[in-house]
Amino acid sequence: MPSPTIFPDTTTTEGFLLVLAIILPVTGILLSLVLGGRYVERIVLVVLPTGLGIAAAVFAAVWRGGHSLVYIVGGWKPPLGIALRADGISAAMMATTAVVICAVGLFARAEFGQPRGQPEARAPLAFWILLLSIWTGLNMVVLGDDLFNLYVALELLTFAAVPLVCLKGEQETLRAALRYLLFALLGSVFYLFGTALIYGAYGTLDIVLLSAQIRPERVTSIAVAMMTVGLLAKTALFPLHLWLPPAHAGAPAPGSAVLSALVVKGSFILIVRLWFDAMPGLSNFAGAQMLGTLGAAAILFGSVLALRQQRLKLLIAYSTIAQIGYLFFIFPLAAGSGAHEPWGSVAWTGGWLQLFSHAFAKAAMFMAAGLIAEALGHDRIADLGGAGRVLPITMFTFGLAGLSLMGVPPSGGFVAKWLLLVATVMEGQWWWAVVMLVGGLLAGGYVFMVLGKALGGASEPSKLCASVSSSREIVALTLALCAVLLGLVPLQPSELLQIGRP
Amino acid sequence: MNALTLFGLCGAALVGLGLFGLIVNPQPLRKILAFNLLGNGVFLLFGVVARRGAAAGLGGDPVPQALVITAIVVAFSATAMAVALLLRLFEETGQATLSSDDPQNADADGGRS
Amino acid sequence: MTVAFEIGLVVLLLAIAAWIIAVRDTFAAVVAYVAYGLLLSLAWVRLYAVDVALTEAAIGSGVTGMLLLGAAARLRETEAAAAVETSMPLRLAAAALCALISAGLAAVILVPPDRVPTLAPMAMANLAASGLGNPVAGVLFVYRSLDTLLEKVVLLLALVGVWSLAPDRLWGGVPGLRTYVQPNGILTFLAQLLPPIGIVMGIYMFWNGANNPGGAFQGGTVLAAMWLLVMIAGLEDVPPISLGWMRVLLVIGPAIFLVIGLAGIVLAGAFLAYPADYAKPLIIVVEATLTLSIGVTLGLLAAGPPERMQQR
Numbered sequence: 001m002p003s004p005t006i007f008p009d010t011t012t013t014e015g016f017l018l019v020l021a022i023i024l025p026v027t028g029i030l031l032s033l034v035l036g037g038r039y040v041e042r043i044v045l046v047v048l049p050t051g052l053g054i055a056a057a058v059f060a061a062v063w064r065g066g067h068s069l070v071y072i073v074g075g076w077k078p079p080l081g082i083a084l085r086a087d088g089i090s091a092a093m094m095a096t097t098a099v100v101i102c103a104v105g106l107f108a109r110a111e112f113g114q115p116r117g118q119p120e121a122r123a124p125l126a127f128w129i130l131l132l133s134i135w136t137g138l139n140m141v142v143l144g145d146d147l148f149n150l151y152v153a154l155e156l157l158t159f160a161a162v163p164l165v166c167l168k169g170e171q172e173t174l175r176a177a178l179r180y181l182l183f184a185l186l187g188s189v190f191y192l193f194g195t196a197l198i199y200g201a202y203g204t205l206d207i208v209l210l211s212a213q214i215r216p217e218r219v220t221s222i223a224v225a226m227m228t229v230g231l232l233a234k235t236a237l238f239p240l241h242l243w244l245p246p247a248h249a250g251a252p253a254p255g256s257a258v259l260s261a262l263v264v265k266g267s268f269i270l271i272v273r274l275w276f277d278a279m280p281g282l283s284n285f286a287g288a289q290m291l292g293t294l295g296a297a298a299i300l301f302g303s304v305l306a307l308r309q310q311r312l313k314l315l316i317a318y319s320t321i322a323q324i325g326y327l328f329f330i331f332p333l334a335a336g337s338g339a340h341e342p343w344g345s346v347a348w349t350g351g352w353l354q355l356f357s358h359a360f361a362k363a364a365m366f367m368a369a370g371l372i373a374e375a376l377g378h379d380r381i382a383d384l385g386g387a388g389r390v391l392p393i394t395m396f397t398f399g400l401a402g403l404s405l406m407g408v409p410p411s412g413g414f415v416a417k418w419l420l421l422v423a424t425v426m427e428g429q430w431w432w433a434v435v436m437l438v439g440g441l442l443a444g445g446y447v448f449m450v451l452g453k454a455l456g457g458a459s460e461p462s463k464l465c466a467s468v469s470s471s472r473e474i475v476a477l478t479l480a481l482c483a484v485l486l487g488l489v490p491l492q493p494s495e496l497l498q499i500g501r502p
Numbered sequence: 503m504n505a506l507t508l509f510g511l512c513g514a515a516l517v518g519l520g521l522f523g524l525i526v527n528p529q530p531l532r533k534i535l536a537f538n539l540l541g542n543g544v545f546l547l548f549g550v551v552a553r554r555g556a557a558a559g560l561g562g563d564p565v566p567q568a569l570v571i572t573a574i575v576v577a578f579s580a581t582a583m584a585v586a587l588l589l590r591l592f593e594e595t596g597q598a599t600l601s602s603d604d605p606q607n608a609d610a611d612g613g614r615s
Numbered sequence: 616m617t618v619a620f621e622i623g624l625v626v627l628l629l630a631i632a633a634w635i636i637a638v639r640d641t642f643a644a645v646v647a648y649v650a651y652g653l654l655l656s657l658a659w660v661r662l663y664a665v666d667v668a669l670t671e672a673a674i675g676s677g678v679t680g681m682l683l684l685g686a687a688a689r690l691r692e693t694e695a696a697a698a699v700e701t702s703m704p705l706r707l708a709a710a711a712l713c714a715l716i717s718a719g720l721a722a723v724i725l726v727p728p729d730r731v732p733t734l735a736p737m738a739m740a741n742l743a744a745s746g747l748g749n750p751v752a753g754v755l756f757v758y759r760s761l762d763t764l765l766e767k768v769v770l771l772l773a774l775v776g777v778w779s780l781a782p783d784r785l786w787g788g789v790p791g792l793r794t795y796v797q798p799n800g801i802l803t804f805l806a807q808l809l810p811p812i813g814i815v816m817g818i819y820m821f822w823n824g825a826n827n828p829g830g831a832f833q834g835g836t837v838l839a840a841m842w843l844l845v846m847i848a849g850l851e852d853v854p855p856i857s858l859g860w861m862r863v864l865l866v867i868g869p870a871i872f873l874v875i876g877l878a879g880i881v882l883a884g885a886f887l888a889y890p891a892d893y894a895k896p897l898i899i900v901v902e903a904t905l906t907l908s909i910g911v912t913l914g915l916l917a918a919g920p921p922e923r924m925q926q927r
Contacts, residue, residue, distance in 0.1 A: 555734070565759075
């Protein structure tokens with residue numbers, strides 16, 4: 001098959017939506033900065049629903065059309081120019097991102113709201129600009145088709161996430177933010193290293209063009225290895241996870257929700273794009289098993305450490321480390337299948353479903369933890385007694401989200417883990433199944449540890465430090481319900497997630 | 503060995519030196535310095551690729567050169583943010599170190615509430 | 616003769632780099648880093664990448680060096696406390712890992728590729744349509760302009776991140792740039808002498824960047840440096856971060872870029888495309904506003920988060 005030296009596609013009809021998805025939050029950022037803190041909340045209240053609408057439109061367009069949306073920026077086709085491309089996965093991720101960010105935006109209005117007439121304040125202005133930047137970065141990560149453009153998007157995500165960690169300004173959060181920044185920068189440099197090698201060998205950085213030209217040479221292996229290691233540092237896969245727990249636990253509650261649910265997934269999506277899109281057919285068995293092993297270690301390590309935590313937010317952060325491990329089972333289970341293409345496999349759907357349902361569930365969980373901390377004045381697990389009576393909706397949200405983490409029906413997490421289990425049987429790699437079952441049990445352990453303390457009858461009812469508005473509880477509950485709704489997805493390879501695969 | 507390969511090897515050595523400094527040096531400011539060295543090594547790699555792609559009357563392929571310019575600006579932003587964080591940490595705690603004296607901080611065991 | 620120069624340059628670069636890693640005094644390491652950066656610019660010139668050389672000298676060595684020098688000076692007291700060294704096994708393991716990575720990279724470099732893919736012909740062939748003479752400017756503002764737009768957003772975001780580090784009560788205050796006010800000192804003399812020349816140079820570098828090496832980033836950095844010089848010498852007040860016109864200057868570069876990009880949809884058929892006849896004027900407008908924005912952004916990034924409220 002002759003390798004195309006010019007990008008094979010042209011701009012599709014709804015392609016402009018992709019451009020809108022990126023420039024809308026950017027416009028929000030610029031307007032917020034120039035109009036100042038007084039108007040930032042109003043600007044955000046316009047941007048959030050508009051962005052949600054754009055994401056929904058992209059989702060609908062991709063689903064109906066059955067093919068990717070493409071936009072050639074500036075009219076210059078790759079390899080000289082840059083293309084934006086939305087396949088099934090991009091559409092699903094954009095929709096998830098939009099829903100979570102809108103929910104976080106609504107939830108955060110209580111803490112970072114800017115009432116009329118007040119002068120500009122630090123935390124609100126910074127929070128909303130950082131939130132919009134994270135949205136821009138995430139959209140760029142799933143829509144970008146050019147490896148260097150993706151590098152800039154990754155940096156955008158990092159620079160938006162780090163100040164979010166230390167937004168409250170406490171000592172430990174500053175330290176956590178600095179450590180996060182150093183890890184993330186190491187990851188970026190490794191990624192850039194690989195990009196340089198790939199350009200040197202192939203003369204293009206466009207993923208579609210690379211997929212046609214890639215050859216199994218030593219340069220390619222070194223480049224992919226370096227890029228993967230760099231992206232693993234950003235995704236906090238074991239053993240590069242040290243930065244995550246203090247960072248995600250130290251951020252304000254809406255910030256933790258966005259960080260755990262979405263930001264760490266951005267670099268994971270890039271690893272999948274590298275392995276399956278840019279270098280199809282080149283994934284070797286050893287590398288895939290290695291990633292699977294690290295994922296398994298993350299599940300076990302993260303879950304066990306979560307059980308030992310005394311603070312609720314740290315427990316949830318360690319749970320994130322564990323749940324990220326499940327995602328990496330895509331590599332040995334989907335890449336290994338020689339009979340049919342990777343994306344047609346059950347493991348592909350299972351892994352992605354795990355990503356989306358974890359996003360909803362973890363965001364809901366962090367919101368619930370934030371509400372508990374506000375209401376009780378602390379988040380010590382041992383002293384949660386009676387919280388169930390004081391915050392019934394919130395504990396129910398926590399429980400629902402926990403269902404998804406444990407993999408109990410009905411929930412998206414159950415479908416995801418079930419599909420992955422089926423895949424391990426189909427591929428004959430039963431050892432992953434053992435790890436998943438143990439992980440599920442451990443997750444049940446730490447979820448019920450919290451629920452048990454909170455719902456258990458305490459001798460005296462818990463004192464309410466501050467009242468939380470029920471609208472915020474409803475927002476958290478809605479996200480948890482989304483995680484449950486994903487459980488209605490049929491137990492088979494999803495067609496949507498295969499749209500746009502070559 | 504021509505000049506181009508020499509610069510390439512220089513870049514490779516800078517990557518190794520920078521990575522070593524990043525891992526080994528406990529002070530964050532030295533880590534930031536080492537990160538800059540590491541970045542410069544990667545940029546030199548791009549530069550070698552650009553020079554190898556000299557054609558059409560140009561001294562080098564302009565695309566990698568433009569990528570390096572973008573990357574230098576991004577690296578500067580990263581340095582600025584890291585330095586600001588470090589100085590703020592110093593103001594708050596009087597120390598400029600990543601590991602705190604609190605033994606529970608290193609492997610966050612959820613001690614302090 | 617040519618290779619001897621490169622050999623000398625590379626040996627000097629690596630020696631300074633090794634010294635930067637090994638030396639105990641952080642301030643000395645940063646001073647060496649500034650010198651190293653200038654040598655690196657020379658290397659870029661030898662690599663026929665003059666735009667990159669300018670950027671490296673201005674941003675990589677200049678403003679970064681200034682930032683690190685300021686930090687090293689303020690952190691001097693912590694030097695003694697941080698005398699603890701990492702353990703020998705960790706150092707050996709790290710050294711082995713780094714040697715491995717360097718060797719792998721060297722192995723890849725030493726083997727010249729049989730066919731060298733390059734985009735230079737394509738870049739040159741399409742350059743005339745936009746009226747530019749500098750192919751690097753073509754890549755930055757025509758072919759891959761989305762990268763440049765996003766990169767400017769990254770710069771702004773870093774600034775917001777740095778500002779957000781201030782305590783709540785100091786928001787809207789004045790960045791804590793260390794000033795050295797000596798009415799008859801040499802710093803004041805330089806701050807009176809250099810800025811007019813520097814501003815002209817900065818504008819020239821941006822203007823000339825359309826056809827020769829230079830451009831918005833390099834020119835903007837020179838403008839930022841002149842602004843910083845004037846502020847450090849106390850001849851101008853450091854502006855509070857809530858100042859209206861300063862926020863406008865910060866935003867005007869990417870905003871105009873975005874507006875022209877959107878206009879391209881109507882006039883030229885795609886986002887960030889330029890209509891055939893007006894390409895060069897539009898690019899000059901984009902670069903001009905971007906130079907202003909970059910100058911203000913880099914200056915404020917170097918000034919740091921607010922540390923006191925404005926008197927008056």
